Amino acid sequence: MEGIYQHFRKEEYAFIDQILDLAIQVEDEYTPRLTEFLDPRQRFIAETVVGGYDTMKTSFFGGSEFTERKRALIYPDYYTPEENDFKISLFHIRYPVKFTTLTHQKILGTLMSLGIRREAFGDILNQGEEWQFFVDQEMSHYVTSQLEKIGKVNVMLEEVALRDALIVQEEWEGQMITSSSLRLDGVLSNALHLSRQKAKQMIQAGLVKVNWKVVENPDFECEEADILSARGYGRIKLIQIHGRTKKDKIRMDIGFLK
Known part of the structure; x- marks a missing residue:
């Protein structure tokens, strides 16, 4: 191997x-x-x-x-x-809906602040005012005993059956772009219609992730099926990389998460 x-x-x-x-x-x-x-x-x-x-x-x-x-x-x-x-538990977050709002970032930050590794919990689901998250079954008791607030909001966790998970499906909007190379700064600038310098600055500032990990090297070579995310711009998927155009540009199909 x-x-x-x-x-x-x-x-x-x-x-x-x-x-x-x-x-x-x-x-x-x-x-x-x-x-x-x-x-x-x-x-x-x-x-x-x-x-x-x-x-x-x-x-x-x-x-x-x-x-x-x-x-x-x-x-x-x-x-x-x-x-x-697969030993997965699902929790529904009960909170005073009329007086506050929750966000993915707040929930994620609270779970991380409890000392839980990101790999120990799965998706955070949202549908309107409802929020749920999946977690390693072995962490269930710890989570319910420790998580009482999200930010300044008092919350209560209710464990529910997996069949009661909110249905949240991703939708990608396709587009074709060209780039002189597969360098991260080049792909990002062409996908987001930014200058190469602006894309480079964002990458070096730690604002760009590839496959959910921060990449600070503009020279990083992208590959087919990579997921790029730039803070403030959302996610981009490299769906398929084709050959070169007559002007020696690389053609690729990308998708934007709606």
């Missing part, structure tokens, strides 16, 4: 090692192993790594079929996964 590294970026090697360790445990002990919540890029890596083994498979679940962040279950090929194997 050593050859697997050549297909990925150096900063992803540590995560590849984590998945390889789990795969070895499954192979040696012939029992399933569960990851924390993974973003789509991590899921792609996990699926690629496990795909190199003939005797095991991987399945993903984040609490509902519409979630972005999902846990991976790596298991022997004889095993049939069930929903309970």
